[in-house]
Amino acid sequence: MRAFLTHLGIAAPLTEAGTLRRNVDTDAIIPSREMRLVSKTSLAQGLFANWRYLSPNSREPNPDFALNQADFSGTSILIAGENFGCGSSREQAVWALAEFGVRAVIAPSFGAIFARNCVANGLLTVVLEAETVQRIANWVLLNPQENQPLVDLEQEQVTAFGERLDFQTPPAERLRLLKGLDHIELTLSEDRRIEEFERNYFEVSDWVDLR
Amino acid sequence: MGRTLFEKLWDRHLVDTDDGGESLLYVDRVCMHERTGSIAMQSLMERGLSVRRPAHAFCVMDHTVDTQPGRGDRTRIPGGENFILSARSSAQALGLTVFDVGDEDQGISHLVSAEQGFAVPGVSLVCPDSHTCTLGALGALAIGVGASQVEHALATSCVRLAKPSVMRVTFEGQLAPWVTAKDMVLHLIAQEGAAAAKGAAVEYAGSTVGRLPIEARMTLCNMAVEFSAFTGLIAPDQKTFEYVEGRPHAPDPLPLGQWRALGTDADVEFGREIRIDTATIRPRVTWGTSPEQGVSIRGQVPEPNNADAKRALDYMGLKPGLHMQDLSVDAAFIGSCTNSRLQDLRSAAKILRNRRVAPRVAAVCVPGSTGVKRAAEAEGIDQVFLNAGFEWRESGCSMCFYAGGETFGPGKRVITSTNRNFEGRQGPGVRSHLASPEVVAASAVRGKISSPDMLI
16 A cells, blocks of 8 residues: 655645535545446546536536646645545545545545545545635635645644644554555454454354354 | 443454554454445455455345346446446355345345344444445444455454444434434434534434334434444344344344343443434425435425535525425435335335326336335235336335436436435436435325325
8 A cells, every 4th residue: 555654735625616515425526427347446537527527428627627727737635625525435436536646635524434445545634624624725726736735644734824734643544554554464464363352252142153 | 331332332343452543343244235345355356365254244236236127237337237247256256145136135235234134233244335324223333334444354354443432312202294214314414414423423312213113223324324423323122133033144042131231321421412302303305415405395495504505506406495395306216225125115105005106207116125025016015106107126226326327317306215415426417305205205196395294
């Protein structure tokens, strides 16, 4: 898994009439019809397809959507309102974001499954107060190519509008992201512990074991 | 100090807690469907790993499957069959049980998990699907995860999670006529907001919940994710034990001693509590593109109070002040893991009996499982739906979302018994109004959004 240490990049606020959009769901991040292959790749084209293209049957860019505008060319950070990534558990949403080049999303809160999917794929979800997130967005919008937020996971700080803004990440997730650790390998190394648990557990609750 | 139902379930499965606040939890059951499970299984095999406990994992075909009678592996959504074929061959190679297209036990994964007795009180179950929380209604620790986490669960019989906070929502009071569990949860989400649970595990409690049949409790827990909950939970009781007993993979005899001890202890204080007087709830419908944007059917489209609400009204083609009951519908859909169980279909059939769907309303019923379909047909419910002008389909997720490849079409106004009214959820441009199956049936007949008591 790709490690996340620090990232400086162009940020795109997802706004509606200047206000950050709340409840951006994973159907919006990637509509179901864009998931055609049993694959974690070839998904970036479908990212935000309903908003990014003028019609479902074309790839003609919608000029009103931020990611199609020259100001936001090279976007690697998204900024959104609360509950970003709510809805469906589809990890394709995270794979599509990663493939598009997004490294971090800044929002006041996230859908729980989406946030965990991000960690599994080396993407950082930065949680900050709604007001702070909106201030970052306003600052970015003044000059998106120049006003790039710096996201530092080691220091747990976002630098924007000349200020350092502290955020918190659960320590275990932070460590995995910083080191790019694979969760499955990590757990497989604890197999003895799992076996020990299982022995005791099945002794008390043998009904759980379907063999 | 006592413990909550959630904490008892958590502690029961706790293998290890590391200093970083992350826990390793033991997973008793792994449920998958072809849409996301296929990728998890493929990825597992690409790593050269196997399933640690194949008898504890199973795969159901539900998301992309066609629901037209006489179906096979061909899907209406381009590429859909890739997921079916891949999931089938991977599951077979890994030695997992498959509930396949055409099997008598096929259905929506969350229904199959309950019907087959995989989900029972006290177990932990993960599934790469956000509506896994449905099964918390049985007193299971049911966790929706992504494909990576389910791959982890297959390989290790565990899942890594930070322990969420716990909150309780207590429903007390009588239910007015035609008010259902769907209305209870839509009321909760509208009152508190779709982001309000903030990732907490939500226990539903109170005498009203106790009186709900198991299937209705599943509806309540199903939409916990629409409330941004980690999961939904209801303490198991006698009704739960009766529901579970005798199912193919349920324990025999039932471990009632363990199960009776699962409920939240009396002296527990929750960090957050919400109390709802259910007598004030009326049959509901959503007007916007988030489940929080809803009113009672006799209500009006509200003035938008933020940019999102304004955008939602534009998408939905609505103006503030419109009476919901005056809105004509183009289509009616009964189905999904929220509301397509036998009781839902019985209840809708009562409304449809000796009535006809209004002209120009496309009406579709998709039973939640092949077992539900069979049971409904044994009672003649299929004939009631067909005589009323509904289509009667094979089981699957179908038009709850677009993965079935079918849609009512751009701009169409759909009254739907499903869980999400997101932009484009039921196909590009579709305007979805969430409601109970009873309201869907009544609206189909009247041709306008309707509570059943509005029918002559």
